Structure formats: C-alpha cells, structure tokens
Amino acid sequence: MVLLQDFFEILQAEDPEERQIISGVSWESYETLLNELGNSLQYRVTYLDGVLEFVSPSRKHERNKTNIGSLVEAYCQEKRIRYFPLGSMTLRQQKIKGGTEPDESYCIGIEKELPDIAIEVVVTSGGLDKLEVYKRLGVNEVWYFKNNQLDVYCLGGNSYEQVEKSEILPNLDLKMLAEYVVAIDPLEAALECRERVRGMEG
Numbered sequence: 001m002v003l004l005q006d007f008f009e010i011l012q013a014e015d016p017e018e019r020q021i022i023s024g025v026s027w028e029s030y031e032t033l034l035n036e037l038g039n040s041l042q043y044r045v046t047y048l049d050g051v052l053e054f055v056s057p058s059r060k061h062e063r064n065k066t067n068i069g070s071l072v073e074a075y076c077q078e079k080r081i082r083y084f085p086l087g088s089m090t091l092r093q094q095k096i097k098g099g100t101e102p103d104e105s106y107c108i109g110i111e112k113e114l115p116d117i118a119i120e121v122v123v124t125s126g127g128l129d130k131l132e133v134y135k136r137l138g139v140n141e142v143w144y145f146k147n148n149q150l151d152v153y154c155l156g157g158n159s160y161e162q163v164e165k166s167e168i169l170p171n172l173d174l175k176m177l178a179e180y181v182v183a184i185d186p187l188e189a190a191l192e193c194r195e196r197v198r199g200m201e202g
Helices: 004-013 027-037 059-078 130-137 174-181 186-198
Strands: 019-022 044-048 051-055 083-085 091-093 098-100 104-108 117-121 141-146 149-156 159-163
Touching: 027 044, 044 130, 059 083, 059 104, 059 117, 059 141, 059 174, 059 186, 091 130, 098 130, 130 141, 130 149, 130 159, 149 174, 174 186
Parallel strands: 117 141
Antiparallel strands: 019 051, 044 051, 044 098, 083 104, 091 098, 104 117, 141 149, 149 159
16 A cells, blocks of 8 residues: 555656556545645545545646636626635545545535536546546536536436536536636636626526
C-alpha cells in the first residue's frame, strides 16, 4: 500500500498538468489524505473502488471553470433563479466507495446535501470514471466542458444519458455559454452574455 508521504513525493516529481492514479488505497487512507490537504486548491482528488486520482489544475483549467461558474451565476441572477454555489466541495460516501471534487457545483431552487449540477472541465483525457462516482452519489446532472463545448449528462434510473439541454436549467443556451467561456475578455463576455440572457424567453 502506498503511504501518504509517497503521494506527495510522486506529485512533486511530475508536471503539474499531469494526473496521477494510485491503486490499492483504503477508504481510511483516502479520508486521511483529505484531512492532510485541508482546503488546499492545489489538487482535485477522486476516489473510486480503492483507486485514487490526483489532478493538479492548470491555468487554462482554472480560468475555464471560473468563467463557467461566473456565467451560470449571471444567468441565474438575470432570470431570478435561486442558486446555491457549492464550488469544489468534496462529495463522498464510504458505502458507495467513491468520492470526488467537482470544478464547480450548484444546488438550484433550494440548498440540498448534494448539488443538482456538477461541472467538470476536461483539459486532458483519461483518468477515473467520474460519471460512475457521480452516479453512485446520485448527482442529477453532470456538465463536461471539453473541446470548447458543454456536454450535459442527466441521471435517469441507474445511468446517465447525454442530452441536448439541461433539465434543471432548460432555458439556458449551452452553446452560447460555451462561446463566452473561452472569450478573451471575461468582463466583456459576461456583460454581453447578460444582455443576451435578458432577451431570452423563459
């Protein structure tokens, strides 16, 4: 079994854009590691069936995830939709042997234990199946931002289905949102996005 100090030695030896996957990790070691990391924003940690994944977010990753969050919140504000941001709060349950930290997450309407929407920014492919973790946790929607577009997965029964639009925010134009995520000037993008949202029906 890999010891906690080994995790940090491995991470320090690698490029921060790289992800690290370590197998044979007990739930107790996972929770101890989370306590060691505390509120650190340096790593995103996912755990599934004894396998641990670390990702050190890049500048591009953090820019995109922050832009997405700002735009989602701007939309909710313009449409007077109550929202409760949960950010990268660790979501985990021992009984399902899984845990993860979304890039952004939101409860819509009322605050709940789990977010209604979890948002993941994908810069590099590979790694643990986060949809499996979210499925076991029971998160209603997972949004993936990859290749400058948003893909939405809705939980129905015991599996996720990719859909054209969010069921929780059905009037939000995801193609428009994706365009503004990668805009050069975030302020101008946010202001223009707000103007377009005001003109939308619903």
